[in-house]
Amino acid sequence: MIPDPTRQPALRHPSRAMAHAQLAERLTERDRWMLRMCHEHRVLTTGQFTALAFSSVNFARRRLAQLHNYGALEKFRPLRTSGSAPAHWVLGPAGAAVLAAEAGVEVHDLGYRPDRALAIAHSLHLAHTLGVVEWFTALATTSGADNAALLAWWSEHRCRALWGDLTRPDGYGRYARGETALDFFLEFDLGSMALATVAAKLHCYAELARTSAVITPVLFWVPTAAREVSARKALHDIWTGLADPDAVPVATAAADLLAPAHPSPAQRVWLPLTATGGERVRLDQLASSWPRVTSAPATVPTPPATRHAVLVPPPPLPPAQTGDR
Structure with a gap:
């Protein structure tokens, strides 16, 4: 009973x-x-x-x-x-x-x-996935000043659904400051992959640019300045051998260059691959470094529908809400 x-x-x-x-x-x-x-x-x-x-x-x-x-x-x-x-x-x-x-x-x-x-x-990729999320989180939450904003943040899985037959970036973003907007692909490096393998990805981005007729910068984020030096050499060796190097704009930055008080990827930590000097620029300033980059409007982009990505991506920040329910 x-x-x-x-x-x-x-x-x-x-x-x-x-x-x-x-x-x-x-x-x-x-x-x-x-x-x-x-x-x-x-x-x-x-x-x-x-x-x-x-x-x-x-x-x-x-x-x-x-x-x-x-x-x-x-x-x-x-x-x-x-x-x-x-x-x-x-x-x-x-x-x-x-x-x-x-x-x-x-x-x-x-x-x-x-x-x-x-x-x-x-998953063995958990640390990498969280690292990418942390990178975009830092960019989204420190972009409110100076009329700056992260307008789009697409995941690795959405990027794979859209471009996986050619290349697989760790993320895609659109960052705007004032009248300037920049589309970019992110390659997030934890230092565990051979640099030759990392640099070889440029061949895939070159093919994507050729077939789509859209020139989008590729940003390589590495953990240390020492690794960045080696990464830039490996990237430059591959980049100069591309059929149309200018169709694949590249910039690099290292996590340990961030100021502790302002740990934002938007800060003056970026160095274009073609830069001859050591002066670094802000994320939004990269757009002026590459005259052939396809202009990005200062609006939220809408991805094309695919059977692997039914929902549109959420905005990087939530809608305004009163209280903390």
């Missing part, structure tokens, strides 16, 4: 459909943006969500915990040899159902499966 039938899980929890329907009155516009960010970029940490969308880490933790309780987000913590890692957030089943409903498609059309979403916890 069951002494207290009301405590059965089937009676305590609403049906899955009812639970998803209840999310309609629980999710704010910022919540929906967070779900789209997890779908687009696969994984974000509590610290990254805090920087992008919340006024304090306590507010972020509280709301993320609520979204986890709703089944909208799932989380994991990678093992560390010392201390504890922050919570890492991925899209949950209820969150995927919400996004699919908004797009008028089935969940499987999003390419979502719970086991695949959490598989990144064991």
